[in-house]
Structure formats: structure tokens, C-alpha cells
Amino acid sequence: MTAQRPPDLVALTARLVDVPSVSGAEGAIADLIVSELRPQCPPCELTRSGHNVVLRGPHRGDRPSIVLAGHLDTVPPAGNERARLRDDRLYGLGTSDMKSGLAVMIALAKSVDWLQARANLTFVFYDCEEVALERNGLRKLFPEMPLLATADLAILLEPTDANVELGCLGTLNARVTARGRAAHSARPWLGENAILKAVPFLARFAALSPRPVVVGGVEFLETFQITTAEGGRARNVIPDSFAMNVNFRYAPTRTPAEAVAELRSMVPEGFEFDLVDAAPPGVVRSDHPLIEDLVGRFGLARRGKQAWTDVAQFSERGVAAINFGPGVPEQAHQADEFVPIANLTRAFDVLHAFVSVAPAARAAREPA
Amino acid sequence: MTAQRPPDLVALTARLVDVPSVSGAEGAIADLIVSELRPQCPPCELTRSGHNVVLRGPHRGDRPSIVLAGHLDTVPPAGNERARLRDDRLYGLGTSDMKSGLAVMIALAKSVDWLQARANLTFVFYDCEEVALERNGLRKLFPEMPLLATADLAILLEPTDANVELGCLGTLNARVTARGRAAHSARPWLGENAILKAVPFLARFAALSPRPVVVGGVEFLETFQITTAEGGRARNVIPDSFAMNVNFRYAPTRTPAEAVAELRSMVPEGFEFDLVDAAPPGVVRSDHPLIEDLVGRFGLARRGKQAWTDVAQFSERGVAAINFGPGVPEQAHQADEFVPIANLTRAFDVLHAFVSVAPAARAAREPA
Numbered sequence: 050m051t052a053q054r055p056p057d058l059v060a061l062t063a064r065l066v067d068v069p070s071v072s073g074a075e076g077a078i079a080d081l082i083v084s085e086l087r088p089q090c091p092p093c094e095l096t097r098s099g100h101n102v103v104l105r106g107p108h109r110g111d112r113p114s115i116v117l118a119g120h121l122d123t124v125p126p127a128g129n130e131r132a133r134l135r136d137d138r139l140y141g142l143g144t145s146d147m148k149s150g151l152a153v154m155i156a157l158a159k160s161v162d163w164l165q166a167r168a169n170l171t172f173v174f175y176d177c178e179e180v181a182l183e184r185n186g187l188r189k190l191f192p193e194m195p196l197l198a199t200a201d202l203a204i205l206l207e208p209t210d211a212n213v214e215l216g217c218l219g220t221l222n223a224r225v226t227a228r229g230r231a232a233h234s235a236r237p238w239l240g241e242n243a244i245l246k247a248v249p250f251l252a253r254f255a256a257l258s259p260r261p262v263v264v265g266g267v268e269f270l271e272t273f274q275i276t277t278a279e280g281g282r283a284r285n286v287i288p289d290s291f292a293m294n295v296n297f298r299y300a301p302t303r304t305p306a307e308a309v310a311e312l313r314s315m316v317p318e319g320f321e322f323d324l325v326d327a328a329p330p331g332v333v334r335s336d337h338p339l340i341e342d343l344v345g346r347f348g349l350a351r352r353g354k355q356a357w358t359d360v361a362q363f364s365e366r367g368v369a370a371i372n373f374g375p376g377v378p379e380q381a382h383q384a385d386e387f388v389p390i391a392n393l394t395r396a397f398d399v400l401h402a403f404v405s406v407a408p409a410a411r412a413a414r415e416p417a
Numbered sequence: 418m419t420a421q422r423p424p425d426l427v428a429l430t431a432r433l434v435d436v437p438s439v440s441g442a443e444g445a446i447a448d449l450i451v452s453e454l455r456p457q458c459p460p461c462e463l464t465r466s467g468h469n470v471v472l473r474g475p476h477r478g479d480r481p482s483i484v485l486a487g488h489l490d491t492v493p494p495a496g497n498e499r500a501r502l503r504d505d506r507l508y509g510l511g512t513s514d515m516k517s518g519l520a521v522m523i524a525l526a527k528s529v530d531w532l533q534a535r536a537n538l539t540f541v542f543y544d545c546e547e548v549a550l551e552r553n554g555l556r557k558l559f560p561e562m563p564l565l566a567t568a569d570l571a572i573l574l575e576p577t578d579a580n581v582e583l584g585c586l587g588t589l590n591a592r593v594t595a596r597g598r599a600a601h602s603a604r605p606w607l608g609e610n611a612i613l614k615a616v617p618f619l620a621r622f623a624a625l626s627p628r629p630v631v632v633g634g635v636e637f638l639e640t641f642q643i644t645t646a647e648g649g650r651a652r653n654v655i656p657d658s659f660a661m662n663v664n665f666r667y668a669p670t671r672t673p674a675e676a677v678a679e680l681r682s683m684v685p686e687g688f689e690f691d692l693v694d695a696a697p698p699g700v701v702r703s704d705h706p707l708i709e710d711l712v713g714r715f716g717l718a719r720r721g722k723q724a725w726t727d728v729a730q731f732s733e734r735g736v737a738a739i740n741f742g743p744g745v746p747e748q749a750h751q752a753d754e755f756v757p758i759a760n761l762t763r764a765f766d767v768l769h770a771f772v773s774v775a776p777a778a779r780a781a782r783e784p785a
Contacts, residue, residue, distance in 0.1 A: 102624030124651050127599060146601075179653065218603055222652045231495055233514075233750040234642045234664045234722040235586055238627065240751075244661075245623040245644045254619065255613040259606065274602045275612045276652050281494050284590045284662050284693065285547065288644055288752045294610075294652050325652070355604040359642045381600040381609070382654045 058152050063132035065148040066141040069367040072122040075100040075176040079121060082174050083391035089202040091398075092163050098193055100176040101186045105196070106163045106359060113201035113339065115168040115404060117157065118187065118359060119150045119179030119374070129241070138387040149388040150206030152417060153375055153397045167407035168415030171196060178359065181222075181326040187359050191366065198366040202339045204400070207358045208376025208388075211395045213344050214354040217266050217361050218298040219330035221308055222276075227251070231282070231289040240287035243281050244280045247291050250317055254295070267334035267353035273312070277383065282358035294325065298357065301330035322352055331360030337369040342408055347365040347399045356381065375398070421769045426520050426761035427507055429498035433516040434509040440490040440552070443468040443544040447489060447535040450542050453523050454500045460531050466561055469554045473564070474531045481569035481707065483536040483772060486555065486727060487742075488546030495752040506755040513744030517756040518574030521743055535775035539564060543768065546727065549590075549694040555727050559734065566734040570707045572768070575726045576744025576756075579763045581712050582722035583635050583739060584667040585729050587698035589676055590644075593618070594689040599650070599657040608655035612648045615659050618685055619643060622663070628669035633701035635721035637668040641680070662693065666725065669698035699728030705737040710776055715767045717741075721771065722750065741768070 079100040086095055092107045100121065108114075124142040132141035139149070158172050175186030182188060188388040191197055207214070227247040232240025259270035279290030299308040305327040312372060316322045334340060335351065344351055354360060354372050363370035375396035380386045391412065435742065438446040447468040454463055460475045491511040501510040507517070519542065526540050542556030550556060552772045559565055575582070595615040600608025626640035641663060648659030667676040673695040702708060703719065712719055720741050722728060731738035743764035748754045 068731055083471050094694075124654055127650070127657070140556060163420065177472050179651070186761060191504045220603070220653070231750060233724060233746075233754050234644050235588070235640060235666045236749075237640050237642050239747050242623075242642060244646050245619065248619045251613065251616045255610075255616045270602060272605050273612060274605050274655060276602050276647075276654060276656055277649030278612050278656075278659065279647045279649075281643075281647075282495070282661065283750075284494055284664055285588070286644060288646075289495070289643060289752070291646065294649065328749045358602060365550070381604075382599060384599050384649075384657070 058156055058397060059134065059390055060153060062139055062144060062149045062152040062393065063134070066132035066143050067149055070121050070123055071125050072177050072180040077123040079174070082155065084160055085268055089158055097310065098190065099186065101190055103190065103194060104158055104172040106166070106170040108169045113168045114171070114196065114199070116171045116173060116197060116200045116203040117206060118173040118175065118203060119147050119154055119206040120186070121151070121176050122179050123176055124179050124382050127365050129386060130244035137390045138391060140385065140387040142386060143202040144386050144388040145208045145380035146382065147207055147374060147376050147387070149376050149393055150208070153393065153400065154206055156397055157400055157404065166404050170404060170406055171199065171200070181324070182328045187362055193364070199366060200368050202337070203363040203370035205358050205360055205369050205372045206374035207371060207372040208378045208381055209372045210377045211369055211373070211375055211392050211399065212350040213340070213373050214352050215335055216264065216333035217331035217354040217372065218269055218300065218302045218356060218357045218359055219303065219305060219308055219328060219361070220296065220298050220357040221305065221312065221327040222325040223295050223312055224292055224323040225254045225271050225295055225316055226290060226292045226327055229287065229289045232287040234285045234287055235256050240289070242293040243288045247293065250320065253315065254350065262302055263356065264301050264353065267333060267351060269353040270355060271276060271300055272298045299330065299403045301333055303330070305329050328357050329361050329365060331370065332364040335372070340369065340371055343403055346408060347403070350413060424470055426765060427502065427758055428502040429523060430517045430520040430756065430761065431502070431510065433519055434500035434511050437498060438489050438491055439493050440545045440548040443489040446704065447542070449549040450523065454526055457526055466558065467554065469542065469558055471562060472526055474534070474535045476539040480619060481536045482539070482564065482567070483563060484539045484568045484571040485522050485574060485725070486541040486542060486543065486571060487515050487522055487574040489542055489544050490547050492547050492750050497752055497754060505758050507758060508753065508755040509616040510754060512754050512756040513576040513748035514725070514750065514754070515575055515742055515744050517744050517761055518576070518742035521761065521768065522574055524765055524771065525768055529569040534771055534772050538772060541567070542566065550696045551694070555730055556613060559730070568735060568736050570705070571731040571736050571738035573726050573728055573738060573740045574742035575740040575741050576746045576749055577740045578745045579741070579743055579760050580718040580720055580769065581708070581739055581741050582720050583633065583703055584669045584701035585699035585722040585726045585740070586637055586668065586724060587673060587676055587696060588664065588666050588730070589673065589680065590693040591680055592660055592691040593663055593665050593684050596689065597604055597655065597657045599717055600655040602653045602655055602745055605655050608657070611656045611659040615661065618688065621683065630670055632669050632721065633703045635701060637721040638723060639668055640666045665696065669701055671698070673697050695760035696725050697729050697733060698740065699726065700732040702737045702739070708737065712772055714776060715771070722764060
């Protein structure tokens, strides 16, 4: 096996950051990825479906199949649209979540020895991960590409700070609406102020702390947050409606139905409850041989994934899946998001070695 | 003096309601009013300035000047755009605030004997009263029409249930913004939730009751309300900003600067405070001879005006002003707003008699 020299991971991540790709607008970044990967065909096959891009390496029956996957989209910008290099960090929207992961995937695809690798490799780049599950690009790909649901391992290059993060939190969003009665604001007693009516409900969430849950030796923290709130029609009218989005992140010990029931039980009488979306948690698979090899061979730390990721979608289909990527989880969705430069090389080196040579093959090559 | 038969006030009010005129979109209703009033020229002069319409009757030096004024705009609709007659009420947006008042004004202008009336009469129809004072149409008319600031009395046909309502509340709006720090919603401890940070501030307003203040024998109730609130950028991002509009209605005992200072003192450290608009209160002029005549001759009740009206703008310019109109104050800005049919005739009859014949002239005609 001769690894080609990897491309400049910093420059590649910066290029990916500089192409805006807020959920629903991933066309330009998909174009860029297609142009980066086309030279791998043959021996690979490159497929584009909407804004999803899949690069499938050559298949050999005597090796396992590994899928490497990453989403193209970001949350909306917060003045951080352009990549900026400062000290040992690359700053900008998506640097950690997860354009650095996409850069590592592209670099791997450009440098791996497809025929000698320890696995049949498939690279999946997909859209709309940061929004409701029904728009999720990977979800649309599963029926189009049966090989995804029959892989031996899926690695999501979500931000993990180059650690292995097992499973993932479930997440659900619900719209909770307080209804009031409009009136002239000089006569509030003739109406009912929907915003002020919601104060005890809001106060309950303000008082909550994250709730720890341990599964398969790793810890998750369950959280409830009000993430958006909007009410009122005019400055001089008592607001007759106040709608809040409640985001509940729950551990893999709980089913989506159980999580919905718990949240619903917190909603006061007379408030409206509308489930917006619910994504199941991801299974913690700490005992899988490929995962044990990855963790053991490279001395990686194991943690619970304190976020929802598409590990959950692979879990649902019985595919062992983990998160491993160069981004820093704590940086996701931050206005001053960054990725440490050192993580890019570290993630690339680990994955390049992991997919190139199996432990047995490595042992066989060692001197007797 | 021979009064012409007044037009059908119910049909006229309904026609005015059916022409949408949310603040900023008063063109069509101004057109309608121009076409209704044009037959009065001569002897009147009709002027249109933007969406403001002024009908000025003939001037005689031996009688006082009275301005009758009403705003054309309404607050945004709430499914109540069309006028509907049911039982003894006319329902619909603006029926009370204040298209019934406009209908009475039009009917008066069509039926008054301009030359024999007890006063020089000017009818002012103006735009943008329901929004910030700097957009207020009457405010724009004062410099264009000096006669407005030299009138002996201004009658605002705001809803008063055909009582005399003296003075008016001052009002101010301030935008109070809680700032937080964005983060992935699965890691709320890395951010600061601006919506939840605002809970103690909201709770303070939820606990307040209207505060009574008596001026010149009439009572006002001071009120604080949160009328709009908006925060959050996405369902999975901790909100970094939550902006609330606080509407403070204050009695004529207080200057705008004092009111701003009181509200500002309620805003917690670290929250942003931006004054949106401030409209001064209206002076209570219970001792004015024309007002005494109106109240005494028709046995009208006197109350404080529990709202901001353009009485304040006349007050600022030293013009005695009152509110007297057919609408019901409690109906203003209500989704099921209505005006009682009986009020239309009552307000018309009182005003027609008041502007047609002065008490002295009436006494002179009585048999010796």
C-alpha cells in the first residue's frame, strides 16, 4: 500500500467553508465535491442524487464494507460565513460541524489505495441534516442505495475531536403555543396576554439542569431547551398567541414515543402541543470488532455522542455506526466556531491507517 | 337652520370597514372619503395631502373654530376584515376604532348648515395613528395647516361610547433585548439561552396590576405590557437574542421623560434598552366653556381617556381637545370588535346639535 500525499486539509476545509451551504441550499457545495471526486472514476463510481453525492469504491467479496458519511449543510450564519485562519485554528461556519470532516473524507478518497484497502469503501455526502428528519438527505439515500443498509460499519465524520463517540442522543422538537385574547394594550384587562401567560412554563425550563444517563459505559446528558419563541401582532395590541419551540435531547435508553410523552406531560392545560419532528437515538455499539479495532489500535477515547447524528439512521437499519471526525463537538453551532488544525491531520491519519490496513494484514506483514 | 337628513350611518360605517386601511395602506379609504366629501365644495375647500384629507368649511370671524378629527387606519386584521351586522351591532375591524367615527364625521359634513353653524368647522381625516408617532398623519398636517393649531376646540371622534373622554394616556414603546450566546442545543451549557434569561424580567410584568391615577376629577389606569417578543435562529441552536416590546401607558401627571426613566429602571443590568417611540399624554381640560357646554347641554358623562389619542398633539399646541365618538373604547383592537348601532345616531345627534346651534343662539330663539 502506498498512500498518496494528502491534499492540504486546511485549504480544502477553508474552500468548503467559503461555499455557503445552509440547509436546503447545498447545490454549490455538491458541485464542488463532484468536481473534487470525479478523477477517482474509474475505479470508483460517482452518483449524484439531488444534492447528495456518493462515491463508491471497487467491491471485493473478501473484505468488509465501510461507509464514511458526512452532511453538507450548516445552520444559518451568524457573521461567520468566511473561513479565517488564526493561530492553530481555522474559524468559520461549519469548520467543526462538519466541513473539516468533509475535507478529511475528500482527502481519504483521493489518497486511499482502493484495491488494497481493508474494506469496500463508500463515501456519502448528503444534504439537510441540520433540519427536520423528513428532509434529511441520507434518509432519502437509504432506499436508493441498498448497500448503505448492509454495510458492516458506518463512520459519521461528525465533530468528535478525533475521539470515538458512540450512539447518539435522540432529539425532538415540539411547538408549544400559549393562546390569549387580543385587546388594546391600554386595556390589558379586556384581553389575555399570551406572552405573560407562558411565564410559568418558561420558568420551569429555566430551572432545569442537564440530566445524566449512562449507557454501555458512556454518559449522555438529557436537555430541554426553548430554542425559538415568537408572539404578538403589533406594539399596541395585547398578544393573543405566543409560540415556543421546545427541543428535547434524550438518551438512547428512551424511545421517541416515551420522550414525546414526557415532554407533553410538562405542557400546561390549555396550551397547544404540536410535534414538529422526532429523531430516534443511536444505539451504543461498543462491542463491535471493527469499532474495538479502531479504538484499541489508535488508543482513542470512547464517549457518548452528546448530539443527534445519523448514527441513529444506521442504527435503525441494524448497521453498527459511530461518530469520528476532526471537528470539536463543543464548537458546533457556535458563532465563533473553529476547528483545531492538528485535528485535521490526526483524523486523516487515523482513518487512513484504519481503512488501509486490517490488524491481521498488519500482523502478517510483521517479521516472524 | 335646517338639517339635511343624515345618510344611513350603518351602511356608511360598513362601507368604510370593508375598505382595508391598515396603517400605511390608507390610499383607498382616502379616495372614498374624497369622493364622499367633494359635493360640499363649494362652499367648502377639500385638500388631500398624501393619505390625509381635510375639508374646511367657510370661515366667519364672529364664531369659534372647531376641528373634528379622525384617523383612517386600523391595526392589522384578525379574521375580522368584513363588516357584519348582527342584532343591534355592526362587527368588524375598525367598527369602533374608528370607522364609525369617520362615518359620523362624513354624515355631519353632509348635513351641517355651513353658514349658520355655531362654529367654523374643519374635518380632518388622517393616516397612521396606530403606529409610531413620527408616521402620524395629523402630526404632518400641523405645519401644513396652521388653522389646526389655532382652533378653539378639537374633537377627536375616537371611541368613547358617546361620552366625553378628557385628556389621554401617554404611551411609549421600548425594545428590551436579552442577549445570550449561541450553541448547539444539545450542549446548552456552552451557550446562554437568551429566552430563558429573560424569564425574571417577563415574570415581573406578569405580576403587575394596572395603577390608578386621578387627574382633574377623572381616573386613568397606568399599564405595562409586553406586546411582542421574538427570539431564536433555529430549532437546534441556543437562542442568542430575545427582543421584547414593552408598552407603557402613563397618566397625564407624568412627562414622557419621567415615563422613560421609570421603565428604564425596570430593565436588568446587561439587557439592551432602545426607545422605539414616545407619545406625550393629553391635558385634561374639564373647565373649557365649549367643553362645559357639550357636557352640560347633552348630559354627557366625563371620564379619563384610557388610551393614547391625538388629543395629546392638540394639547402640545395649546388647543383644548377632547374625545367624543360612537365607538366603544373596550372594543378597540379586539378580534370581535363591534359598534352598537344606537351609538351612531346618538353621537351624530349630539354633535349635529352642538356644532349647529350655540347655547346663546338657542336661548335667543326661545319665546320671551
